[in-house]
Amino acid sequence: MSGILENWQQWLIFFGAVLLAVCVALALHQLLLRILSGLAKRSPSRMDDMFVQHLRRPVRWVLIVLAVYLAVEPLDIPAGLDSFARHVFSIVLILLIVWLLIKAADVLNEAILFRFEISTKDNLRARTIYTQTNVLRRIVVAVIILIGLAAVLMTFERVRQLGTAILASAGIAGIVVGLAAQKTLGNIIAGLQIAFTQPIRIDDVVIVEGEWGRIEDITLTYVVVRIWDLRRLIVPITYLVEHPFQNWTRVTADILGTVMLYVDYTVPIDAIRIELQRILEDSKLWDRKVGLLQVTNTTDRAVELRALVSAADAGTCWDLRCLVREKLVEFIRQHYPRALPKVRAELQEPDDRYSQNA
Helix, strand or coil, X not given: CHHXXXXXXXXXXXXXXXXXXXXXXXXXXXXXHHHHHHHHHHCCCCHHHHHHHHHHHHHHHHHHHHHHHHHHCCCCCCHHHHHHHHHHHHHHHHHHHHHHHHHHHHHHHHHHHCCCCCCCCCCHHHHHHHHHXXXXXXXXXXXXXXXXXXXXXXXXXXXHHHHHHHHHCHHHHHHHHHHHCHHHHHHHHHHHHHHHHCCCCCCCEEEECCEEEEEEEECCCEEEEEECCCCEEEEEHHHXXXXXXXXXXXXXXCEEEEEEEEECCCCCHHHHHHHHHHHHHHCCCCCCCCEEEEEEEECCCCEEEEEEEEECCHHHHHHHHHHHHHHHHHHHHHHCHHHXXXXXXXXXXXXXXXXXHC
């Protein structure tokens, strides 16, 4: 009975020390957070704010684990509980280190992206940096998680024995893993290729599978294209490496747009050309680089006119094309209605000889 009572006392001391250590760690974390937040608000740099925001929760748990370890270490606790507590502490410590490394990668990623604004018109440099850092961050996070998981598994004795057995047959295991991970490794290599060769970037305007949209996200396995009607096209990342596609913002964001008109041969082309220039001059959508009207084809029924205009980006160019098409059609309809496309037919009187025979 006295042995059981003594064990109960040890258990109570153990849990009491743990509870006290948690309370002290939380109080210390609140004090430290207030101090760091105050210093961050006084600093003009946003790096301090990002640092406090991302590392606040990991640091809290690190303080709790360290406080519990320091409080329990000098206690005389049962051997079974002592070994169990040390094992749990090792696992938790590994997970916290993984968490801290991931958050550190997030801080580094945001610190790099903070210097570049992607919402501007001329954002080629920003889109390049966004693409590279996002892909590299995902690779780094995946590697950190993989190493952390391996470290956690190696804390178990049976897993270590299994690892030794696997290493003994490393040749066969390497072949099996290589065959099984062929697709995964291919995606990772394709992701690295896209990150450094830059065939696409975040916010690039592309046409994939006949769909017009913008690159919204690039992961290690797929690319998300935000289509103009807010649908999302999910494309395997290897597809963009192996198949051709259109990238309208590969070098610059400015773009040329065409408006096709089909009119009668009687149309006054010079008047249409003057009206096109007036429409462009009055529109804020035009970037004042290219604006011309050309006769690109003639058929037996109509004349084909092409208005070539330029704009700062693809979205603006689409709006400008719609505006020019609408205004030119309205201009022709109001001022030269006879110049609209028409089908001609020639009517003749019937021949008297045919009418008499009938």
